[in-house]
Amino acid sequence: MLGAMQDWTMRVTHVIDHAAREAPDREIVTRWADGSETRTNWQGIRTDALKMAQALQALGLRKGDKVASLAMNHSRHLVSWYGVAGMGGVLHTVNPRLFDDQLEYIVNHAEDRVMVYDAAFQPIVDRMRDRWTTVEHYICFDSGEHTTSFEDWIAAQSGDFQWVAGSERDPCMICYTSGTTGNPKGVQYEHRSTVLHAMAGLQPAAFNFSASSVMLPVVPMFHAASWGLPYAGAMAGIKFVFSAVNDPAVLHDMMLKEGVTDSAGVPTVWLAHFQYCDANGIDLPPLKAATIGGSAAPKFMIERLMKNGTRVQHAWGMTETSPIGTVGGPTHDWENLSLEERVVKTMKQGRPIFGVELRTVDLDDNTKVLPRDGETSGALQIRGPWVVKRYFKAEEDAVTEGGWFDTGDVGVLHPDGTLQLTDRTKDVIKSGGEWISSVELENAAVGHPAVAEAACIGMFHPKWDERPVLFVVKKEGADCSDRDVIDYLADKVAKWWLPDAVEFVDDIPHTATGKISKKDLRDRFADYKLADG
Amino acid sequence: MLGAMQDWTMRVTHVIDHAAREAPDREIVTRWADGSETRTNWQGIRTDALKMAQALQALGLRKGDKVASLAMNHSRHLVSWYGVAGMGGVLHTVNPRLFDDQLEYIVNHAEDRVMVYDAAFQPIVDRMRDRWTTVEHYICFDSGEHTTSFEDWIAAQSGDFQWVAGSERDPCMICYTSGTTGNPKGVQYEHRSTVLHAMAGLQPAAFNFSASSVMLPVVPMFHAASWGLPYAGAMAGIKFVFSAVNDPAVLHDMMLKEGVTDSAGVPTVWLAHFQYCDANGIDLPPLKAATIGGSAAPKFMIERLMKNGTRVQHAWGMTETSPIGTVGGPTHDWENLSLEERVVKTMKQGRPIFGVELRTVDLDDNTKVLPRDGETSGALQIRGPWVVKRYFKAEEDAVTEGGWFDTGDVGVLHPDGTLQLTDRTKDVIKSGGEWISSVELENAAVGHPAVAEAACIGMFHPKWDERPVLFVVKKEGADCSDRDVIDYLADKVAKWWLPDAVEFVDDIPHTATGKISKKDLRDRFADYKLADG
Ligand SMILES: Nc1ncnc2c1ncn2[C@@H]1O[C@H](COP(=O)(O)OP(=O)(O)OP(=O)(O)O)[C@@H](O)[C@H]1O
Ligand SMILES: Nc1ncnc2c1ncn2[C@@H]1O[C@H](COP(=O)(O)OP(=O)(O)OP(=O)(O)O)[C@@H](O)[C@H]1O
């Protein structure tokens, strides 16, 4: 060696060690399902994680073994993120909203040996127990009514433990996609990818975490690593406020009481919060920053948050990308922009953070790379250290030559690097050889004062192949006609994009992650016929 | 493989690729030594770096070869940071303020094959040319008067080049310490350490870089990788404003004209700027953030910047740590603190950013790890991925068991992780078996309205071993007596710390990096005797 820097294996344990050492007293507050509250801190989380790692070893678990969690957001769930990784294990965060068949498939596929779960999900455990063939031990986060309680379980350990060492390419977490088509697919996050993703997530252009941040993440810890917040937050030593229930009244109360500055969730979560405030005639919470992702953030949502003095971070990503790909926030010309200009900019999905790289290719010929001209839309591909190469147990890589992963999304890249997502490959509507963005139609429609939710799908048309039909749920007590909606859209989208029909429905189906399920909507209206179709 | 994330080699070329792709038009402005100005952008920097890499290969340079730069801050110097690394080479940033013997030693020790230099340093080149035995080619950044000009040299290339690939542990830069004792020592920064250091440097607790940042770094590109700013800035796609001269009038002018939001420099640089503003009866520039490091930031400096609305980031680090170790900025209780409390907090050196770890050990027994109690001071040690393991060409590692590097600094660690630097191991004054901090005495003394600069060293004392003597340079036109200074210090430090004598001098010697040179001061006063000594 002619001279070098120190060796340092990028392990997730460095993250919790850092938080416990540099921000030991910074609080982690939990509001539990039963209404009670507990407070711990980074030091406490680390101590409990050490005990949990010991307790797992005592059960016979070894490096590479998988532990499932079936839980909402709370401090004990957080302990398990670090405890399992610290034992060299892999945490499988199971989405409790999945169907039984999916729950069976993913737990068995992952070969989970231990399951830690919330008492609220006891019915799921009771129902699935016989079908989960690999699970040897059940631990309940809240109580010992039906099985060992988490607190008793770890209390039996001393916490005198050395984190299990290993390669930085070892997995530390596995998340499954929700499987809107076929079986869910497992994505293994590595120690290295997790640390890099969190380091990138800290930056001002992304979560902008500093010591003074107080974050209440509404995005669940069981989906896409909760956008990496529990890792990035630990790196910056922020205060976390968790709520095990997603009731807006509870969230609102916690936000005010605990001085919450930052929150993150999918659009429907923000929508529910708006509705709660409106119904009670109260102001939105005084948040400094709101991250919206998982689906496109509609215009009125961005505008309302900005008017509230809240910075909006519009993030795009997916389970396969750990999940942060792009984040939209203030651009360098921000101070010279009007509110309207800021809102319109933020409606796009932002720019890739250092580490990941995007490109678009032709929808019909994926060897043709498209220009970043702000106009041409194509299939969105991504590559980088926190992007999946191969799904868990898959026979082959999920990437093309050059290491690109196809996202299944359709978008436009702008010359300044901004991504504008227009649709999903499978939802885009092809009319007369041209593409119509179902997402843009939906987002325009929800701006109408009487529209609560809207979903657009393509329906067969003998002349145009497909034409858009818009399904609308009206706001409670509000009314409007199909003509009203079409008129409203008229100056917002191209004329030939206007839906051929507007259908009013009582509800729109959602996926396990709270997004509109076009697949279910298509199934429900399989026999639908256009008037001129 | 059971499923994994993508492979991604952490190379510095990803940084410039990212900047050129995601912030192609963000400007890089240079104010040259002759008063002229040029403007390029990240896209332009990358194109020129590709050409430079080609031009180096055309000269016969290969992977691992070293290229020296002898230059101030400007866009062409920046090009060479990425061009050399992109060719697989190692850039050796030479400090032009070193003595000839040191210049000879380091260039030959590094075995630099090419030297790129500013016309302003032509005298150094002329003087040293025969002594630099390994340098085969000289390229001048500004003109072709004496040798090939940089612009002509790279203009001969097409820029159609693929970055040279390699391991992430390959070196990409080498910096030498200024060698206040013995020969300078070379520290090799690796691609990996550089990327990690820059990712960490982006965060709100450190440089807080976002798309809207406009940074004028006064810290030279020839010292300690300019604190990593050229890398972190590229990751965030910030605008850079460089000045090839450090005249405060020029810096001030550029700051106002280019909308500079951030600057960084050692305390003397900030002091010179204050004096310029005072002499001309003008306000400080409206900076959002000022990073001060390299020496302790004195109280009045922090206070004045804060009153100006500027956030102060007080950074500690060294060539051996890439260099960022800790940064002091807003803590989580910031909003509840008075200005005075904020100033006092910021005088400490801040907290380690994720990646590095600190501890203190007993000054007399370095196997004894000291508590983080905010009181016990000891020898400061550091470890992490961007901390040196072995100096270039050294026979053995520079770290102790457990991988700790001894910084040569003395400090106190507080329970909340804050580092308070009290002195250097070799400057600390031992009086009657107790330690006195020379730095604290100096920093208190410069608060006196008549004191321009102060340096404190220990002088032999028959009873106490050593007693502090304070050397003071008075401000132009100001006057004070030794009694005045002692009286002023009386309520600022412990009584037994008060200097035994205050000596007024015309100047205090400085090192090549602009810091007080205690070694030279001690040499100058080698025959000094205390009155009762
Ligand atoms: N900001 C955004 N704007 C628009 N769409 C988004 C945004 N963020 C995420 N998405 C959509 O969500 C997808 C990622 O979904 P995610 O991985 O979180 O869930 P999943 O379990 O794979 O379920 P599904 O893909 O079926 O929604 C993206 O591919 C994209 O289509
Ligand atoms: N914020 C700070 N407060 C006090 N001292 C600092 C601070 N930052 C850096 N220093 C001092 O500067 C040293 C690092 O110096 P650096 O590596 O930049 O230069 P060098 O070439 O090694 O020269 P020298 O070590 O002789 O000053 C640290 O070890 C510490 O003593």
Ligand SMILES: [Mg+2]
């Ligand atoms: Mg998906």
Ligand SMILES: [Mg+2]
């Ligand atoms: Mg040094």
